[in-house]
Amino acid sequence: MGKKSSxxxxxxxxxxxxxxFLENPTAELAGSDVQKRGQLASGTLYPILLRLETAGxxxxxxxxxxxxxxxxxxxxxxxxxxxxxxxxSEVFASFGRGVPA
Amino acid sequence: MTSHIDLAQRxxxxxxxxxxxxxxxxxxxxxxxxxxxxxxTLARLRLAIGCWWxxxxxxxxxAVPQVATSGGRAGARALLGEVRADFPILSRRTxxxxxxxxxxxxxxxxxxxxxxxxGATSLPQISPAVxxxxxxxxxxxxPQVDIHIKSPVIPTTQQDLRRIADFDLRPQDEPATxxxxxxxxTATDPPQPPVIQRIQGGPGKGFPNTDDFYPSxxxxxxxxxxxxxxxxxDAEGRLxxxxxxxxxxxxxxxxxxxxxxxxxxxxxxRPSTENGRPVSSCYPYRIRFSLxx
Numbered sequence: 580m581g582k583k584s585s586x587x588x589x590x591x592x593x594x595x596x597x598x599x600f601l602e603n604p605t606a607e608l609a610g611s612d613v614q615k616r617g618q619l620a621s622g623t624l625y626p627i628l629l630r631l632e633t634a635g636x637x638x639x640x641x642x643x644x645x646x647x648x649x650x651x652x653x654x655x656x657x658x659x660x661x662x663x664x665x666x667x668s669e670v671f672a673s674f675g676r677g678v679p680a
Numbered sequence: 681m682t683s684h685i686d687l688a689q690r691x692x693x694x695x696x697x698x699x700x701x702x703x704x705x706x707x708x709x710x711x712x713x714x715x716x717x718x719x720x721t722l723a724r725l726r727l728a729i730g731c732w733w734x735x736x737x738x739x740x741x742x743a744v745p746q747v748a749t750s751g752g753r754a755g756a757r758a759l760l761g762e763v764r765a766d767f768p769i770l771s772r773r774t775x776x777x778x779x780x781x782x783x784x785x786x787x788x789x790x791x792x793x794x795x796x797x798x799g800a801t802s803l804p805q806i807s808p809a810v811x812x813x814x815x816x817x818x819x820x821x822x823p824q825v826d827i828h829i830k831s832p833v834i835p836t837t838q839q840d841l842r843r844i845a846d847f848d849l850r851p852q853d854e855p856a857t858x859x860x861x862x863x864x865x866t867a868t869d870p871p872q873p874p875v876i877q878r879i880q881g882g883p884g885k886g887f888p889n890t891d892d893f894y895p896s897x898x899x900x901x902x903x904x905x906x907x908x909x910x911x912x913x914d915a916e917g918r919l920x921x922x923x924x925x926x927x928x929x930x931x932x933x934x935x936x937x938x939x940x941x942x943x944x945x946x947x948x949x950r951p952s953t954e955n956g957r958p959v960s961s962c963y964p965y966r967i968r969f970s971l972x973x
Contacts, residue, residue, distance in 0.1 A: 609714065610710060610711075621711075621727045621731055622730035622732070622734045623730075625710075626734050626738050629703075629741065651713070654710070655710040655713065
């Protein structure tokens with residue numbers, strides 16, 4: 580594990596992103612989903628998602644759908660990694676806010 | 681409806697193309713997918729503008745390697761792949777900003793150090809305009825005149841008037857000549873106001889007896905004193921107003937008796953006269969109450 584929260588600067592916006600994922604740690608969320616839950620601007624959200632992915636907190640993949648059949652483009656889905664979940668839990672524990680079950 | 685969607689799509693596509701290398705295609709597809717999930721013109725345009733901002737932030741993030749754990753470094757390598765190889769240390773935007781900032785710093789330095797001023801002084805000097813003095817024909821100057829006022833004497837007599845008029849207006853280089861005095865001024869005394877001989881009035885013939893108005897209580901208590909009463913009397917010797925106490929005797933009862941006497945004497949006052957003619961006037965007179973044996 581080594582360094583935990585020092586990998587990524589823990590701004591309020593970053594905490595909101597993590598909080599959105601910690602509501603259901605196994606869920607995969609697209610950027611638009613995180614934006615709705617965290618009330619974040621797109622200019623802030625996407626750089627945070629990329630930073631967290633680069634730092635190994637998240638993994639991402641393309642949605643496996645047939646766009647022609649569904650009628651919409653495929654989305655990029657993000658998910659917490661086990662190490663990302665542990666780090667995020669530690670971050671929130673250090674703030675004394677508790678971690679959702 | 682479709683126009684704003686097209687606009688938002690174009691904005692996102694152009695923003696994504698400015699992102700670093702391999703990320704461009706991924707971000708474009710991701711953002712366009714999120715755009716499709718949005719509803720509402722404003723929300724879509726906000727997303728598109730936000731993507732422009734995100735591109736700048738992402739570009740800066742990936743221009744400077746992040747401090748990451750070993751897993752993070754691996755993730756960055758996986759994300760960027762060959763991107764780092766062709767991605768310059770300074771982006772075009774950063775270079776432009778640095779150039780503009782440098783130009784401004786140079787300009788400020790030039791102004792502060794006086795380089796600009798020295799440059800200005802090195803310019804060819806403009807010959808100063810020659811000012812020629814206009815020569816005007818000399819007019820003969822009048823001889824200097826000294827004015828001496830001897831003394832501020834109020835003219836009351838003929839001699840004073842002549843002294844006041846004795847100004848020395850002769851030019852210095854001119855011989856003294858007789859100053860015409862003009863018509864002789866004769867001082868006359870101001871007209872004297874007519875003298876009015878005034879004789880003040882007082883109690884006259886038939887005026888009531890003082891003893892008749894001596895208050896009985898004061899008589900029993902042996903109170904004595906003098907009260908000065910101010911009365912206004914017309915030309916006929918009648919009171920034209922109520923008399924008042926001008927100076928009290930110090931005993932209220934005696935003052936009241938004096939006022940009663942003054943009122944009772946109306947019609948029996950001797951009016952004041954001016955040059956022998958009776959006139960209305962106000963005057964004080966004293967009433968003395970004293971006990972007789």
